[in-house]
Amino acid sequence: MKKVRRRYLLFKLHRDGPVIEDKQLSLTIWKSLLSLFGEIQAADSKLYIIDYNESTGEGILQCTLPSLQQVIAAAVVIGEINGTAVSFEPKKTSGTIKGLHR
Amino acid sequence: MSFDLGVLATDVTEIDAFSDMASKLGLIGFAIVGLQSEPLNTVRENLQLCNRVILRGKSINSVRTQIEKTRRKAMIVSVPFRSIDVVNWAAEDKRVDLLTVDPTQDIRLRDTTARLASAGNTYLEIQIAPLLKSSGLTRSKILKSYRESVSTAMDAEMDVVLTSGAIHPMGLRSSVAMAHIGILLGMDRAYADSAIGSLPLSIIERNMKKLQPGFVSNGVEVLQKGDEK
Numbered sequence: 001m002k003k004v005r006r007r008y009l010l011f012k013l014h015r016d017g018p019v020i021e022d023k024q025l026s027l028t029i030w031k032s033l034l035s036l037f038g039e040i041q042a043a044d045s046k047l048y049i050i051d052y053n054e055s056t057g058e059g060i061l062q063c064t065l066p067s068l069q070q071v072i073a074a075a076v077v078i079g080e081i082n083g084t085a086v087s088f089e090p091k092k093t094s095g096t097i098k099g100l101h102r
Numbered sequence: 103m104s105f106d107l108g109v110l111a112t113d114v115t116e117i118d119a120f121s122d123m124a125s126k127l128g129l130i131g132f133a134i135v136g137l138q139s140e141p142l143n144t145v146r147e148n149l150q151l152c153n154r155v156i157l158r159g160k161s162i163n164s165v166r167t168q169i170e171k172t173r174r175k176a177m178i179v180s181v182p183f184r185s186i187d188v189v190n191w192a193a194e195d196k197r198v199d200l201l202t203v204d205p206t207q208d209i210r211l212r213d214t215t216a217r218l219a220s221a222g223n224t225y226l227e228i229q230i231a232p233l234l235k236s237s238g239l240t241r242s243k244i245l246k247s248y249r250e251s252v253s254t255a256m257d258a259e260m261d262v263v264l265t266s267g268a269i270h271p272m273g274l275r276s277s278v279a280m281a282h283i284g285i286l287l288g289m290d291r292a293y294a295d296s297a298i299g300s301l302p303l304s305i306i307e308r309n310m311k312k313l314q315p316g317f318v319s320n321g322v323e324v325l326q327k328g329d330e331k
Contacts, residue, residue, distance in 0.1 A: 014126065016272045035238055036286075073286045076279035077241075079234030085272035089127060090279060 005065040008050070009072065010092040010100045013057035017084035022052040022059070028081045029061075033074035045071055050097070060100060068093060104277035104298040105306065106132040107154065107178055107200065108229050108265025116271070121145050123271035132266075132274075133178045141177040141313055142306070152177035152306060156202075160184065162191045173197050177309050180227060183209045193219035199305050200227040200263065203251045205244040211251040216258030225305065226255040229267025230275065230283050245286070252287045262289070263305070264297045 013025065026049045034042040045067035052059030063071045075088040094100045109132045111120055117134065124132055131150035142152045155176040159165035165181065165188055173179060180200035181192035186209060192198040193215050201224055203211065211226065219226065228251065232244050255262050264284050266274050275283070277298050284294025311317060316324040 014123070014272065016270070032237075035241070069282065069285060072279075073282045076275060076282055077230075077233050077286070079273070085270055087123070087127070087272045087275060088279065089276045090282070 004046070005095070006046075006062055007065050007068045008094050008097050008100055009061050009063070009068070009090055010094075011059055011061065011075070012089045012091060013059070014087040014089060015057060015081075015084050016086075019054045020057075020081050020084060020086065021054060022049050024081055025049065025052065025059075028078055029071070029075050032078055033071060036074050036077070037070050041067065041070060047071055060097060103130055103303075104128075104280060105130055105150075105302040106266050106268075106274065106298075107152075107263060107302045107305070108202075108227060108267045109134045109274070110231075110267055110269045111135070112269065117145070117151070119271045120268075120274070121149055121151070123274050125149055127274055127276040129274070129277070141175065142310065154178035154180065157181050157192075157198075158184070159188065162188055165192065169195070169197050174313065177306060177313070183207055183211070185209070186212075186215075190215055190218060193224050194222045195224075196222055198222075198224050199309065200225050202227040202229065203248060205232050205247040210247065211254045213254055213258055216255050216260040219255075220258050220260040223308075224260070225301065226251060226260055226262045227265055228252065228262060228287065229265050230280070231267035231269070231273055233283065234273060249288045252289060256289070256293075261301050262293075262297050263301050264294070265302075 033045060045063045048062045050060045050062050072090050078088055080086060092100055106129055109120055111134055130148060133152045133154040135154050135156055145151045153176045155172045157165045157168045159168055178199050180202050181198050182202040183189055183204045189201060192201060228248055236244060252262055264280050268274050280298040281294040284297050
């Protein structure tokens with residue numbers, strides 16, 4: 001199987017309400033990705049939240065390079081998660097986690 | 103560096119919350135509808151607030167009356183897509199800055215209207231708020247409406263600006279987030295960046311000149327009056 005390049009995205013989830021858990025966030029991005037781009041694209045994205053601080057809303061997600069634009073688009077059009085208004089802010093992308101912290 | 107021309111806050115008390123959120127997201131300013139008297143106001147360091155008026159008249163006459171009363175007081179004047187006659191009139195009128203796509207209406211941007219707007223320097227405004235509130239089939243229909251409008255405008259060389267249309271501070275998005283929504287609507291990355299940065303700023307710059315007391319028309323300016331020495 002051909003190895004697919006990964007990309008890491010540093011993000012911040014602004015919210016107006018209670019804390020949002022990483023599972024809720026991941027599920028909502030998946031659903032948005034599925035709705036916007038379909039099952040094949042969602043599956044190929046290999047979306048995974050590596051790190052997420054529930055209190056600050058900062059985190060890192062991983063996806064494949066070809067799906068990066070779609071994952072970001074799917075995340076930024078999320079208006080609310082479980083009734084809490086949110087604003088997803090993509091901050092930085094990199095090919096390595098180390099690169100995000102530089 | 104982005105300027106959001108479409109914040110739809112309903113109360114003066116919300117301006118602070120919007121300003122806080124805009125600062126966090128790195129916006130350099132936003133336009134607000136009817137909640138401040140000055141056309142352009144610096145609310146805090148690196149954040150400007152400008153006044154916007156939406157002309158909701160149903161006929162050309164009512165919109166014309168409204169624009170005569172408000173143009174000198176507002177930095178941004180927009181006309182929503184409600185009637186073809188009004189939109190065609192607004193597209194040609196140099197006092198109107200934005201034509202706002204309304205995905206709930208059946209009226210779509212026509213090629214002829216886009217060409218008129220391109221010649222009259224009137225921009226197409228796409229508000230992202232309906233996309234954030236919807237999902238599934240409803241969102242798909244909104245995307246269809248927006249993508250068609252963007253495509254028609256770009257083909258006719260009519261400029262497009264992306265705004266939040268936010269009624270709540272969480273409806274604001276950072277410049278990178280807005281650019282990705284622009285790509286979703288069929289723009290390339292460079293154009294999406296300009297739709298949230300350089301194009302809104304060019305409208306403000308143009309209107310700043312027009313709102314100066316000595317301005318008569320493009321290229322004509324009162325430098326000194328007859329009785330002045």
